[in-house]
Amino acid sequence: MGILRRKPKKAGQALSVLPRHVAIIMDGNGRWAKKRSLPRSAGHSAGAETFRRIASYCRKLGIEYLTVYAFSTENWKRPKEEVDSIMNLLRRYLKEAIDSMEREQVRIKVLGDTSVLDKDLQELISRTDGLSHQIETKTQANLCINYGGRDEIIHAVREWMNAPDRQELTESELSKYMYTSGIPDPDLVIRPSGEVRISNFLLWQSAYSEFYFTDTLWPDFNERELDRALESYAKRDRRYGGVKG
Ligand code: IPE
Ligand code: IPE
Ligand code: MG
Numbered sequence: 001m002g003i004l005r006r007k008p009k010k011a012g013q014a015l016s017v018l019p020r021h022v023a024i025i026m027d028g029n030g031r032w033a034k035k036r037s038l039p040r041s042a043g044h045s046a047g048a049e050t051f052r053r054i055a056s057y058c059r060k061l062g063i064e065y066l067t068v069y070a071f072s073t074e075n076w077k078r079p080k081e082e083v084d085s086i087m088n089l090l091r092r093y094l095k096e097a098i099d100s101m102e103r104e105q106v107r108i109k110v111l112g113d114t115s116v117l118d119k120d121l122q123e124l125i126s127r128t129d130g131l132s133h134q135i136e137t138k139t140q141a142n143l144c145i146n147y148g149g150r151d152e153i154i155h156a157v158r159e160w161m162n163a164p165d166r167q168e169l170t171e172s173e174l175s176k177y178m179y180t181s182g183i184p185d186p187d188l189v190i191r192p193s194g195e196v197r198i199s200n201f202l203l204w205q206s207a208y209s210e211f212y213f214t215d216t217l218w219p220d221f222n223e224r225e226l227d228r229a230l231e232s233y234a235k236r237d238r239r240y241g242g243v244k245g
Helices: 002-006 029-035 040-061 080-104 119-132 149-162 171-175 223-234
Strands: 021-025 065-072 106-111 139-147 188-191 210-213
Touching: 029 040, 040 065, 040 080, 040 106, 040 139, 040 223, 065 080, 080 106, 080 119, 106 119, 139 149, 149 171, 188 223, 210 223
Parallel strands: 021 065, 021 188, 065 139, 106 139, 188 210
Antiparallel strands: none
């Protein structure tokens, strides 16, 4: 507590320990829309807006990596109309990112099996990727699309098996073949919407992550909510299985 009070309480800056990598399960869009008698697609649209705000807030705070779960390998089970509306939001977001990346100063990376997405989306993803490599910035937003933690592990094992230069199979060796290769594990995983489960998100990477759950639905999530999660994180005692004096 003492550490947190020493500095003035200004958004994010009062924190002595800022996570390097924050991951968020952007959940609750459908319930948000239902409460307002709106179609689920309106909830996804509002959720995309929240993502823009939170990504820019993370850049302001100096958080290095923000990883968001936008579409899971299981979300294909939803009605085609809903899936299409999510893919259209993704299209719009990537086009916008291509135009404004320099100004926004946030690199974008897509994580997941993108090979089954529509060709134009795959093209937008590779253009975004190309541009991201040219941007000098501290913040990277990772969008998990057609992402599943189990699928990622299988994919990594297959890639490893086919790699001509593969090393002996160890945890760090397999990590190199994950979609998150080169990205540090998430320090903090946030799930809004009141659900207390992982839903196949970053299974390998979250082994020692701190978790934060809130009832707030994702479209209602805001800077203040992220501050609360960061304050909670700053008080955690991460032991990684060891003991601390
Ligand atoms: C999260 O919101 C977005 C996706 C899973 C694509 P939901 O659509 O799951 O919203 P709820 O959980 O039905 O409220
Ligand atoms: C997790 O939310 C996936 C995303 C937020 C993209 P879901 O709404 O799909 O998860 P469940 O079905 O409640 O576990
Ligand atoms: Mg949900």
